[in-house]
Amino acid sequence: GSKAGVKDYKLTYYTPDYETKDTDILAAFRVTPQPGVPPEEAGAAVAAESSTGTWTTVWTDGLTSLDRYKGRCYHIEPVAGEENQYIAYVAYPLNLFEEGSVTSM
Template identity: 90%
Template sequence: AGAAVAAESSTGTWTTVWTDGLTSLDRYKGRCYDIEAVPGEENQFIAYVAYPLDLFEEGSVTNLFTSIVGNVFGFKALRALRLEDLRIPPSYIKTFQGPPHGIQVERDKLNKYGRPFLGCTIKPKLGLSAKNYGRAVYEGLRGGLDFTKDDENVNSQPFMRWRDRFLFVAEAIYKSQAETGEIKGHYLNAT
């Protein structure tokens, strides 16, 4: 099972294809290098899997996680699977530049100094119309929040498209700023 996970999350596929011969699959395949039984658990094991760094885009958290866990959690060959630990080599960590803006940039944008920011994630995270989402943003900002933010599950679902959310949130920000005399913000999920 460990080898199957390593293969499924790297170069493996369910059948041989003619393009396999066009590259050195051995160079790019994940490897299960150790397996241990879980103490006190029958038919449960810890598999240690390693991947060549060339499989991952430099500086991309999204690529890293989708490469490692994207395919295998729906893998029919396994009854259950859990990621217990992830160790990232320093050479790969160095490819991440960190957030594009630091806390000082955010303080400058919101004109808030000498105190913690006060913000929240809009709830319920899924199901609100764009208009009601904007209303929740407005009420929070008018009530004293410095910013609001989208939950990571909020994208562009049929009940609330990204563009509509953007327009209602922008209206909420402008209206709350006019009423409070403070700069307000919202962090939109655009992934």
């Protein structure tokens, strides 16, 4: 279970069946989940917080489509020889990034 104030991102941002597209920007993050947090949830949290997870007003007001902009953790694997260390693979849609904006990267 999640604690109060902690979002559950796995349902929305962990998509193991997702097939990456030629237009996706792919990234790999090394993650160390907190005790009791499954690696899939940690990977999903990275995808959420680095894309649309903080845009609550946009989604609740129905101003745009979450699926069009969200990052997706599509694969997670343990780091060989490292306890509780994982590589989370995240695909970001090109639409998430503003053209010419280095800070978006």
